[in-house]
Amino acid sequence: MSPSAVELRDITKRFPGVVANDEVDLTVERGSVHALLGENGAGKTTLMNVLYGLYEPTSGTVVVDGQERVFDSPRDAIDAGVGMIHQHFMLVDPMTVTENITLGNEPRKFGGLSVDRERAREEVVELSERYGFDVDPDARVADVSVGVQQRVEILKALYRGADVLILDEPTAVLTPQEVDDLFAVLDELTEQGKTIIFITHKLGEAMTAADDITVLRDGENVGTVTAADTTREELAELMVGREVLLDVERPPTEFGETVLDVSDLAVTDDRGVRAVDGLSFSVREGEIFGIAGVDGNGQRELVEAVTGLHTPEAGTIRFEGEDVSDRSRRERIDAGLSYIPEDRQEQGLVMEYDLVENAILGSQHAPPYARNGRIDWDEAGEHAESVVSEYDVRPPDPRTEAESLSGGNQQKFVVGRELKRDPTLLVAAHPTRGVDVGSIEFIHERLLSLRSQGVAVLLVSSKLEEVQALSDRLAVIYEGEFVDTVDPDRTTEEELGLLMAGERPDDGTTPETAAADAGTDGGTRSGGGGTRSGGDEQ
Amino acid sequence: MSVRERGRQVLERLVAASATERALISLASLVLAVAVGTVIILVAGRMTTCQGAAFVLTNPQPFGVPELFRMGFCYDPVTVFDRLFLGALGDPLTAGWDPLNGQFAVTLRETTVLVFTGLSVALAFRAGIFNIGTQGQMVVGALATALGVLWVAPFVSGVLATVLLVPFGLLLGAIFGGLYGAIPGALKAYADANEVITTIMLNFIATGTVLYLVGEVFKDPASPANQTVPLPDYALFPPVLFGDPFGFSLLALAFAVVSVLALYYLLERTTFGYDIRTSGIQPQAAEYGGVDAKRTIVASMSLSGALGGLGGAVYVLMILGNFQTGVPSYGFDGITVAILAGNNPLGVTFAAFLFGVLKSGTTVVQFATNVPPQLVGILRGLIILFVAMPEFFRLLGRRVVPPERGRSNTAAAATDGGHVVDGDRPHDSGGEQR
Numbered sequence: 001m002s003p004s005a006v007e008l009r010d011i012t013k014r015f016p017g018v019v020a021n022d023e024v025d026l027t028v029e030r031g032s033v034h035a036l037l038g039e040n041g042a043g044k045t046t047l048m049n050v051l052y053g054l055y056e057p058t059s060g061t062v063v064v065d066g067q068e069r070v071f072d073s074p075r076d077a078i079d080a081g082v083g084m085i086h087q088h089f090m091l092v093d094p095m096t097v098t099e100n101i102t103l104g105n106e107p108r109k110f111g112g113l114s115v116d117r118e119r120a121r122e123e124v125v126e127l128s129e130r131y132g133f134d135v136d137p138d139a140r141v142a143d144v145s146v147g148v149q150q151r152v153e154i155l156k157a158l159y160r161g162a163d164v165l166i167l168d169e170p171t172a173v174l175t176p177q178e179v180d181d182l183f184a185v186l187d188e189l190t191e192q193g194k195t196i197i198f199i200t201h202k203l204g205e206a207m208t209a210a211d212d213i214t215v216l217r218d219g220e221n222v223g224t225v226t227a228a229d230t231t232r233e234e235l236a237e238l239m240v241g242r243e244v245l246l247d248v249e250r251p252p253t254e255f256g257e258t259v260l261d262v263s264d265l266a267v268t269d270d271r272g273v274r275a276v277d278g279l280s281f282s283v284r285e286g287e288i289f290g291i292a293g294v295d296g297n298g299q300r301e302l303v304e305a306v307t308g309l310h311t312p313e314a315g316t317i318r319f320e321g322e323d324v325s326d327r328s329r330r331e332r333i334d335a336g337l338s339y340i341p342e343d344r345q346e347q348g349l350v351m352e353y354d355l356v357e358n359a360i361l362g363s364q365h366a367p368p369y370a371r372n373g374r375i376d377w378d379e380a381g382e383h384a385e386s387v388v389s390e391y392d393v394r395p396p397d398p399r400t401e402a403e404s405l406s407g408g409n410q411q412k413f414v415v416g417r418e419l420k421r422d423p424t425l426l427v428a429a430h431p432t433r434g435v436d437v438g439s440i441e442f443i444h445e446r447l448l449s450l451r452s453q454g455v456a457v458l459l460v461s462s463k464l465e466e467v468q469a470l471s472d473r474l475a476v477i478y479e480g481e482f483v484d485t486v487d488p489d490r491t492t493e494e495e496l497g498l499l500m501a502g503e504r505p506d507d508g509t510t511p512e513t514a515a516a517d518a519g520t521d522g523g524t525r526s527g528g529g530g531t532r533s534g535g536d537e538q
Numbered sequence: 539m540s541v542r543e544r545g546r547q548v549l550e551r552l553v554a555a556s557a558t559e560r561a562l563i564s565l566a567s568l569v570l571a572v573a574v575g576t577v578i579i580l581v582a583g584r585m586t587t588c589q590g591a592a593f594v595l596t597n598p599q600p601f602g603v604p605e606l607f608r609m610g611f612c613y614d615p616v617t618v619f620d621r622l623f624l625g626a627l628g629d630p631l632t633a634g635w636d637p638l639n640g641q642f643a644v645t646l647r648e649t650t651v652l653v654f655t656g657l658s659v660a661l662a663f664r665a666g667i668f669n670i671g672t673q674g675q676m677v678v679g680a681l682a683t684a685l686g687v688l689w690v691a692p693f694v695s696g697v698l699a700t701v702l703l704v705p706f707g708l709l710l711g712a713i714f715g716g717l718y719g720a721i722p723g724a725l726k727a728y729a730d731a732n733e734v735i736t737t738i739m740l741n742f743i744a745t746g747t748v749l750y751l752v753g754e755v756f757k758d759p760a761s762p763a764n765q766t767v768p769l770p771d772y773a774l775f776p777p778v779l780f781g782d783p784f785g786f787s788l789l790a791l792a793f794a795v796v797s798v799l800a801l802y803y804l805l806e807r808t809t810f811g812y813d814i815r816t817s818g819i820q821p822q823a824a825e826y827g828g829v830d831a832k833r834t835i836v837a838s839m840s841l842s843g844a845l846g847g848l849g850g851a852v853y854v855l856m857i858l859g860n861f862q863t864g865v866p867s868y869g870f871d872g873i874t875v876a877i878l879a880g881n882n883p884l885g886v887t888f889a890a891f892l893f894g895v896l897k898s899g900t901t902v903v904q905f906a907t908n909v910p911p912q913l914v915g916i917l918r919g920l921i922i923l924f925v926a927m928p929e930f931f932r933l934l935g936r937r938v939v940p941p942e943r944g945r946s947n948t949a950a951a952a953t954d955g956g957h958v959v960d961g962d963r964p965h966d967s968g969g970e971q972r
Contacts, residue, residue, distance in 0.1 A: 330828030
């Protein structure tokens with residue numbers, strides 16, 4: 001019997017104050033796809049960084065191909081046949097696919113003085129053909145899609161002779177279709193004897209793509225199971241250590257007055273490209289209006305225009321009937337706008353501040369936290385205390401600095417702060433991104449309870465299940481325009497996937513479901529809200 | 539462990555250092571600087587020729603151990619450092635020390651002006667703006683104070699005049715310094731002009747304009763130097779307790795201390811301070827929190843300029859008694875003072891005092907020894923360099939290793955389904971692309 005491709009024995013990795021990995025054992029069989037599943041901060045990436053030589057383990061041994069190894073740097077890991085594809089691609093955008101793949105290992109000519117471009121190209125073509133990759137070797141990386149960029153990353157690792165490929169959250173940036181393509185690629189790779197380890201916190205993916213699944217929780221290996229013999233529920237339980245409700249219940253409510261009314265909104269992004277192109281929609285009291293779409297299709301610009309962070313080029317934004325297009329961010333906050341930003345570490349929190357200081361971000365100018373320009377830190381402290389306890393932020397110490405909290409707890413704090421402001425309109429951008437299952441459930445509950453209190457919610461998310469489960473109406477955005485506005489309860493994930501890829505229903509792929517539904521369900525759910533306007537909003 | 543990783547660990551440790559640790563590091567740096575300085579003095583002392591060694595090195599000779607070697611040096615490091623530090627304080631260790639001595643007054647005089655320029659730079663730093671222009675703002679404030687007070691002084695007299703004119707002079711300095719600081723602020727906010735460049739240019743403009751004005755328009759006809767006519771005595775800071783000739787007033791020092799406390803309060807306890815700090819640390823979060831970035835830049839630069847202008851006003855009303863061109867580089871020293879203080883207003887007091895000691899001690903060393911002034915300059919520079927370096931590396935380290943995030947949180951951040959900004963993940967980029 002040949003040895004396992006990778007064997008990690010008793011790996012412990014300590015950081016000051018944190019045990020990221022606690023005596024983790026992991027065995028990965030050759031030619032298999034092994035999913036490393038766990039919540040945020042469970043230690044998945046740390047473990048893989050140990051295997052890839054980025055971290056030196058505090059104790060434990062790494063065995064690759066039956067041989068014990070000590071990796072001082074990724075270079076050593078690559079030499080031993082271990083490659084890693086990071087979540088954020090390490091590609092040079094203006095260079096071609098070939099150049100990127102061979103970068104640092106270029107075939108040479110004239111005694112090493114010059115790069116042998118032709119041979120490099122040939123090698124890349126040969127390599128991508130061998131694994132059935134559809135990649136143009138001469139395309140500039142900046143011009144190809146994210147899915148292709150990912151394949152370039154994989155090819156880069158293969159070019160360097162990787163037999164074991166580690167993929168860190170490979171699906172985070174992909175459309176559902178691209179995800180399927182990726183899984184096909186992984187199959188092809190394992191068939192040819194490569195071994196894949198992929199990190200994910202998505203149950204479904206682990207079930208679909210992996211042969212074996214190892215679940216990490218709080219830095220410990222809590223079980224390795226065969227994908228074929230397990231259930232989603234079992235995995236979820238392993239991940240969080242208790243049973244989880246995977247479905248959310250969206251009780252019927254009455255929609256009230258229109259709170260947010262956006263018409264003909266156009267926004268150019270920082271590079272001067274028109275990112276939002278003539279969008280119109282409205283959100284009513286007690287309604288969750290969802291916007292689904294692959295990242296980077298104008299969601300960020302739309303959200304920033306509504307929240308007052310980005311000046312739109314054209315169009316009006318009305319808030320409870322008043323035109324707020326020219327109002328500052330602070331004025332909009334004062335008018336009752338809460339905003340859960342996409343990027344908690346850049347925007348939502350000041351990482352160096354403790355939670356007390358963070359608790360007043362956005363309200364630092366207004367009572368009860370400030371009077372006559374003077375901040376009342378006692379009041380702020382109490383506020384932080386109450387957010388922390390109500391939203392179960394751990395550690396439950398308001399004097400903790402934001403940066404030392406895990407991603408999920410940071411998010412819970414931001415959500416808590418924004419919801420406790422008692423908003424009339426909540427804009428939530430990817431409210432559960434990078435958050436563990438338990439916190440997702442919690443945040444979803446909070447959003448729904450806000451909805452039943454009559455708050456208007458604009459929800460933007462690239463997670464289909466999420467927008468689908470939470471939204472009363474769902475618009476799909478593609479290249480700055482709404483492809484369609486649908487009833488989320490009557491649309492399948494596949495249909496949404498196609499819409500997200502920019503295929504309009506009138507292209508023939510998803511027949512008129514949307515328009516038909518829009519008419520019928522207005523009565524079923526909302527007494528007062530009346531006619532749904534799916535059609536108008538395209 | 540590779541050198542790289544070692545370096546990173548040292549930086550991480552430095553970034554995570556507590557306030558006490560930082561104070562101890564500064565003290566240790568000071569000791570180290572003195573040690574290195576001693577070697578330099580000895581080496582320099584061997585390289586020059588002199589009559590009679592000032593310092594003789596030999597082996598200890600207890601119980602009649604014979605003298606094995608004997609080496610003479612022209613300069614005595616013990617005397618040099620004794621004069622530099624203790625001399626600046628007026629020899630506090632000798633009997634009959636009078637805290638109101640002249641040399642101590644000089645030290646405090648320098649400290650007072652440096653507190654203002656240090657605060658000026660530190661405040662801008664806290665807002666994320668590198669204000670190199672404190673010197674120019676100080677010069678403008680100083681001239682405005684001198685001219686304004688000269689203009690008004692004839693209308694009042696007596697004790698009342700002092701009570702009115704000194705605050706009036708300070709106010710003028712603050713206003714004109716503030717306006718001069720607002721220019722680069724506005725240029726940065728509304729025209730995206732780099733403040734480092736604009737403030738440096740504005741320094742030249744200030745110095746040049748003042749040279750013209752004082753040389754051609756407001757020159758004291760009775761004096762060959764480029765200076766205005768003297769301000770009446772009743773328009774100046776009265777020397778309290780300390781004697782008259784040292785150009786120091788306890789009142790001005792008290793005002794400096796009050797300014798330190800006020801700025802500390804402003805930064806820590808007010809909405810405006812919160813806005814400034816947030817903009818300085820994380821501009822995106824500040825905007826998210828409703829801070830108007832442009833207004834905050836202009837406001838903090840104005841305030842920074844006003845503090846520089848106050849430094850100029852104090853320089854005129856306490857030290858000079860008129861305005862003279864060729865204002866010493868208090869503004870530039872303010873940059874080092876601010877770095878030394880970690881941009882903390884309270885720390886500025888101590889940093890300014892260290893600077894004051896070094897400045898005043900330099901003259902004492904020159905009186906007491908034959909050490910050339912250049913060598914004393916080297917020693918001063920050495921001490922400042924050593925004491926400032928740990929703070930400098932902390933600032934640097936915060937960029938390379940964002941505190942905590944650089945490690946344990948990388949793991950947390952990396953699993954975030956996306957959108958981790960590049961800067962958050964130094965490990966990965968470092969490793970992969972080498």
